[in-house]
Amino acid sequence: MNFEKLSSGRNIMQNLKDCVCAVLDLRTFKIGSVCDEHLQQQSEYMLSLLLRVRIHHFVRIRNRELQELEQIRTLKQNRKAKKVMNK
Secondary structure: OOHHHHOOOHHHHHHHHHHHHHHHHEEEEEEEOOHHHHHHHHHHHHHHHHHHHHHHHHHHHHHHHHHHHHHHHHHHHHHHHHHHOOO
């Protein structure tokens, strides 16, 4: 829900991490194959990976929406230009 608010400006990844860490306590998650020494490191890596994928998905969807809007705007301009030329 906060992604839209945090997705502009600088340090997007850090802002998202701070937001997620404020809601979740990563120390409570247990990864069976990781020792206690590396649990924090692995948790942060997985969170970073998840956020990177989420940012990538958001950008792809937003670019697709912007392309569709541009196509619609171009079609409308072309229709208006044809009407003006035919008169």
